[in-house]
Amino acid sequence: MIDYLTLTVGLLAGTGLFLPLLQVFQTGRENLAGYVLALVLSAALVFIGLFTLHPTSVPWAGSLIKPDQMGGVFALVTVGVSLAVTVASFDYLKSASKPVYYSLLSFAALGMVLLSYSQDLLMLFVSWELMSLPTYVLAGFDKKTHSNEASVKYAIIGAMSSAVILYAISLAYGLTGSTQISAVVAGFTSHPSALAGVATLLFVAGFSFKMSIVPFHMWIPDAYEGAPTTISTLLAAATKKAGFIAAIRVLLVITTLYAVTGSPLFTMANVFAVLAVVTMTVGNISALTQKSMTRLLAYSSIAQAGYILIGFVAFANAPGSSAAILGLTGTVFHVINHAVMKGVAFLAAALVTLQLKRADLKAYDGLGKRMPITAFTLAVAFLGLAGVPPLSGFWSKLILVLSVANGPYGWLALAAILNSAFSLGYYAWIIKRMYMDPAESAERVKEPFWFVLIFAIMVGLIIGIGLFPQQVINLASNAVTSFAG
Amino acid sequence: MSYVLSLLIALPLAAAPFVYLAARVNRRLGIYFSLGLAVVVLLIAGYVFWEVYSQVPAMPPGTYVLQEKYSWISFASFSLNYFLGVDGLSSPLIFVSALLTVLVIVGSRKLIDHHEAEYYSLIFVFEGAIMGVFTSLDLILFYIFWEVVLIPMFFFIGVWGGPRRKYAAMKFIIFTFAGSTIMLLGFLYFYMGMPSPSFDIPTIDAMLQAHQIPVGLEYLPLLASFIGFAVKLPLVPFHTWLPDAHVEAPSPISVLLAGVLLKMGGYGFLRISIGLFPDASAQYAWVFLALGLFSMFYGAVAALLQSDLKKMIAFTSINHMGFVLFGAYATMISGSYLGIQGAIFQMFAHALAVGSLFMLSGYVQHQAGTREIPLLKGLGTTMPRTAAILVLASAAAMGLPPFASFLAEFMVIVAGISAYALTAVSILVPVITAGYFLWMIRRTVLSPAEPGNDAHDMGWSDVGAFAVYLVPLVILLIASYLILSPALPVAQFLRGLP
Numbered sequence: 001m002i003d004y005l006t007l008t009v010g011l012l013a014g015t016g017l018f019l020p021l022l023q024v025f026q027t028g029r030e031n032l033a034g035y036v037l038a039l040v041l042s043a044a045l046v047f048i049g050l051f052t053l054h055p056t057s058v059p060w061a062g063s064l065i066k067p068d069q070m071g072g073v074f075a076l077v078t079v080g081v082s083l084a085v086t087v088a089s090f091d092y093l094k095s096a097s098k099p100v101y102y103s104l105l106s107f108a109a110l111g112m113v114l115l116s117y118s119q120d121l122l123m124l125f126v127s128w129e130l131m132s133l134p135t136y137v138l139a140g141f142d143k144k145t146h147s148n149e150a151s152v153k154y155a156i157i158g159a160m161s162s163a164v165i166l167y168a169i170s171l172a173y174g175l176t177g178s179t180q181i182s183a184v185v186a187g188f189t190s191h192p193s194a195l196a197g198v199a200t201l202l203f204v205a206g207f208s209f210k211m212s213i214v215p216f217h218m219w220i221p222d223a224y225e226g227a228p229t230t231i232s233t234l235l236a237a238a239t240k241k242a243g244f245i246a247a248i249r250v251l252l253v254i255t256t257l258y259a260v261t262g263s264p265l266f267t268m269a270n271v272f273a274v275l276a277v278v279t280m281t282v283g284n285i286s287a288l289t290q291k292s293m294t295r296l297l298a299y300s301s302i303a304q305a306g307y308i309l310i311g312f313v314a315f316a317n318a319p320g321s322s323a324a325i326l327g328l329t330g331t332v333f334h335v336i337n338h339a340v341m342k343g344v345a346f347l348a349a350a351l352v353t354l355q356l357k358r359a360d361l362k363a364y365d366g367l368g369k370r371m372p373i374t375a376f377t378l379a380v381a382f383l384g385l386a387g388v389p390p391l392s393g394f395w396s397k398l399i400l401v402l403s404v405a406n407g408p409y410g411w412l413a414l415a416a417i418l419n420s421a422f423s424l425g426y427y428a429w430i431i432k433r434m435y436m437d438p439a440e441s442a443e444r445v446k447e448p449f450w451f452v453l454i455f456a457i458m459v460g461l462i463i464g465i466g467l468f469p470q471q472v473i474n475l476a477s478n479a480v481t482s483f484a485g
Numbered sequence: 486m487s488y489v490l491s492l493l494i495a496l497p498l499a500a501a502p503f504v505y506l507a508a509r510v511n512r513r514l515g516i517y518f519s520l521g522l523a524v525v526v527l528l529i530a531g532y533v534f535w536e537v538y539s540q541v542p543a544m545p546p547g548t549y550v551l552q553e554k555y556s557w558i559s560f561a562s563f564s565l566n567y568f569l570g571v572d573g574l575s576s577p578l579i580f581v582s583a584l585l586t587v588l589v590i591v592g593s594r595k596l597i598d599h600h601e602a603e604y605y606s607l608i609f610v611f612e613g614a615i616m617g618v619f620t621s622l623d624l625i626l627f628y629i630f631w632e633v634v635l636i637p638m639f640f641f642i643g644v645w646g647g648p649r650r651k652y653a654a655m656k657f658i659i660f661t662f663a664g665s666t667i668m669l670l671g672f673l674y675f676y677m678g679m680p681s682p683s684f685d686i687p688t689i690d691a692m693l694q695a696h697q698i699p700v701g702l703e704y705l706p707l708l709a710s711f712i713g714f715a716v717k718l719p720l721v722p723f724h725t726w727l728p729d730a731h732v733e734a735p736s737p738i739s740v741l742l743a744g745v746l747l748k749m750g751g752y753g754f755l756r757i758s759i760g761l762f763p764d765a766s767a768q769y770a771w772v773f774l775a776l777g778l779f780s781m782f783y784g785a786v787a788a789l790l791q792s793d794l795k796k797m798i799a800f801t802s803i804n805h806m807g808f809v810l811f812g813a814y815a816t817m818i819s820g821s822y823l824g825i826q827g828a829i830f831q832m833f834a835h836a837l838a839v840g841s842l843f844m845l846s847g848y849v850q851h852q853a854g855t856r857e858i859p860l861l862k863g864l865g866t867t868m869p870r871t872a873a874i875l876v877l878a879s880a881a882a883m884g885l886p887p888f889a890s891f892l893a894e895f896m897v898i899v900a901g902i903s904a905y906a907l908t909a910v911s912i913l914v915p916v917i918t919a920g921y922f923l924w925m926i927r928r929t930v931l932s933p934a935e936p937g938n939d940a941h942d943m944g945w946s947d948v949g950a951f952a953v954y955l956v957p958l959v960i961l962l963i964a965s966y967l968i969l970s971p972a973l974p975v976a977q978f979l980r981g982l983p
Contacts, residue, residue, distance in 0.1 A: 322561060322562035323677070325561045325562070326561055326562060326563060329560065329561065383636070386662075387666075388632055388635075388636070388662075389628065389629035389632050389633065390629050390633065394629075395558075398625070398669075398673070399563065401669075401670065401673055402563070402673045402676065402677065405670060405673035405674045405676070405677045406673075406674045406675075406676075406677035406678045407677070410674065413670055413673070413674075414670060417666045417667060417669065417670045418663070418666075418667075420666055421659070421662050421663035421666045421667075422663075424658065424659060424662050425655075425659055428639065428655060428658050428659070429655065431639075432643060432651055432654065432655060435640065435643070435644065436643045436644055436650070436651050436654070437651070469558055470557070470558050470559070470560075473558060473560050474560065477560040477561060
């Protein structure tokens with residue numbers, strides 16, 4: 001019997017190849033390609049869910065793929081976000097070449113699924129590119145100047161990060177004679193050399209571009225602002241998470257930095273800790289001064305990447321300890337929550353841009369009256385992102401902070417807590433604009449069905465996971481067990 | 486297992502959407518439905534109060550009644566329970582919160598005139614969360630309810646407030662959220678440092694009594710929780726959000742703010758700061774005592790200088806809540822149980838006395854058009870009923886004998902003197918308080934009316950509502966054992982911890 005992962009891969013690849021044909025045979029039903037992709041992604045979601053519950057070996061993949069639950073969680077998150085983006089695009093997308101758009105989306109989703117399961121550096125790189133290349137095109141899909149600019153900027157930076165990763169892979173292969181991650185790590189550990197240290201840092205830099213870690217973040221606000229907002233959703237909520245799974249697979253198992261340098265200051269945990277604190281602080285402070293919603297969300301997304309890194313710190317600091325398990329569980333859990341919260345926040349922003357034809361913050365004045373469902377969705381997502389209980393974001397941040405609360409990285413916990421409080425400055429400020437400031441016009445604005453459906457599901461997830469987090473925590477916890485043993 | 490406490494929390498929260506719908510259908514329907522619901526919650530709270538009064542004094546100190554406990558989250562080394570229970574510290578606060586909610590709904594009929602459906606449903610979100618704060622015996626559960634309280638309050642101030650309402654709402658939420666996240670970090674630090682980690686307050690207390698928790702672990706969490714509670718209480722210099730919030734908030738919300746929200750700070754100091762970090766608390770008790778004393782004086786002197794009636798009452802709150810901290814730590818130093826008993830009593834008395842004053846300031850503004858004390862002239866002749874209530878409520882806030890506030894402040898001061906004789910200087914605080922209240926009454930009630938003033942007096946039904954604030958204070962002076970006898974085991978337990 002064919003396994004579910006193969007089925008998913010075949011389905012997504014086939015859809016990606018088949019959809020552009022619809023462009024040729026224009027049927028008059030312009031959203032047909034979108035409906036097809038939505039169905040396919042729904043099926044993929046179910047298949048990956050089943051596969052995560054009952055992992056089987058994947059014969060064709062050999063040692064390229066590790067069908068564990070860690071991969072399953074990330075595949076679920078990225079495909080789920082892709083599905084939400086697809087559904088939102090039904091109304092959002094105004095283009096003559098819709099089938100091409102959906103086809104590219106399908107390939108990006110395929111890349112993210114493969115990346116989630118990769119345990120070989122070559123497989124990882126190929127799926128990394130499969131994920132990235134379609135998004136370069138999608139970012140410029142509006143064919144407007146700022147969209148094209150975003151696309152070009154994103155493509156150049158993306159190509160650079162790919163080059164950095166590829167260079168690191170070549171170093172790793174040269175040093176250890178293998179591209180298998182476990183073999184590379186074993187080689188690095190048994191023969192620590194300066195070049196191994198360089199390769200490690202190159203991996204950190206390469207993945208950090210996608211993870212939006214400061215100082216590798218400068219393309220993020222421009223790309224998110226210029227790209228169609230649905231594609232910004234994909235970048236912030238899905239491809240960014242793919243960066244995290246790559247980092248988990250590669251960086252968390254490399255422990256050679258200390259062996260190479262011999263300095264107790266220069267450890268992976270310290271590298272992650274410095275990146276985390278700089279990322280969350282720069283993200284939050286910059287978010288506070290933004291005038292456009294997509295840029296604000298972009299910086300908030302950068303700040304959230306800083307929180308996610310806390311789990312890396314706890315894990316790298318004392319692998320195998322209970323704090324390490326807590327920390328990585330927090331990371332995986334926050335990845336899930338952040339994808340939902342940031343995804344729905346971006347989609348709400350997309351709807352506002354679509355209906356009000358503007359993206360600056362002034363558009364949000366009095367939105368509670370004009371678009372009550374959108375405003376409520378944004379309010380819930382923002383409170384969740386700020387970590388206000390009892391929403392889902394609270395629990396993952398709680399676990400992350402708990403993992404470093406008492407120990408050498410207590411200062412990081414304090415920084416995260418203060419950042420959270422600080423971030424409420426702009427989240428609550430938008431809520432204030434939506435519910436307390438007067439609107440420019442009082443007329444109700446239409447909120448299309450598909451958007452409302454996504455909002456309802458995602459808000460349901462934010463509140464539902466907030467009240468009953470046990471099941472999702474189990475999912476994250478099992479993923480960590482499958483990864484770290 | 487009893488479900489009363491869950492009901493107390495869940496009923497208002499679950500009913501909030503229905504209140505919204507009812508008020509959308511028909512304004513009067515919404516208000517009567519809210520009132521009925523609030524009365525039902527009050528009855529449940531009364532039952533809880535009575536259970537505590539009849540059971541707790543006979544039980545060993547540190548026992549909680551009506552307990553409920555379920556596992557909520559558990560994985561790896563992390564476990565969290567949904568754990569509720571009440572004792573002589575929480576039951577008066579639960580009762581007075583439910584009582585004030587009823588009175589606030591009564592008072593809001595005339596004072597709130599827009600977005601009423603949202604307003605009344607948020608009142609119940611607030612009430613449910615407050616009940617959660619006072620009944621939680623798990624630190625994280627406590628923190629969750631603690632934060633949920635902020636959300637309705639943010640909207641109350643920001644949507645229904647005065648001209649600078651948005652500024653006040655933002656200042657309120659950032660101050661209190663920052664304070665409480667630091668408090669949370671203290672809890673997490675404490676949890677990770679324990680030999681066998683737990684968030685359950687009774688479990689931690691048992692470990693404390695068995696000396697299983699190193700004393701060195703207590704200092705940072707004490708500092709962190711101090712910041713969280715000092716912002717809420719509020720303690721000078723963490724108080725600057727309070728005058729802004731009170732001046733901008735609509736009067737019924739000021740009642741909730743002063744009567745209920747500030748009590749969270751006092752409750753937190755007793756339950757958490759002293760209850761979980763007793764050794765560190767006892768060691769630094771003199772610092773807290775001094776801070777409380779300073780807050781008392783600062784609040785009193787600042788109140789003296791205000792010309793806005795409502796701002797004056799806001800500073801009175803700072804003054805009165807200083808007594809709570811002062812009393813609590815006086816017990817930790819001297820061993821006299823009067824301090825903690827007085828602090829609990831003071832929280833109850835302050836809620837009603839200052840609640841009535843805030844509501845009154847709303848009426849005065851509504852009827853006379855201003856809250857400026859120099860502009861309010863001749864209330865005694867133009868609005869005799871309002872003036873009479875103002876005099877009585879002021880007497881209650883001053884701590885004049887027919888009202889229970891007298892006994893509460895007296896107990897606290899006695900406990901303070903038995904800790905350090907020098908703190909006898911605190912006797913000046915009620916004197917200053919009486920001074921500014923009497924001066925205010927002389928200017929507003931006893932001054933001659935200006936010609937052409939056609940202010941309307943309040944109706945007899947409103948007088949009845951105010952009686953509900955003030956009569957319990959008189960009853961409680963006589964029947965003070967209702968609060969003091971369940972409060973005694975709390976004082977004994979907390980004093981016995983270090």
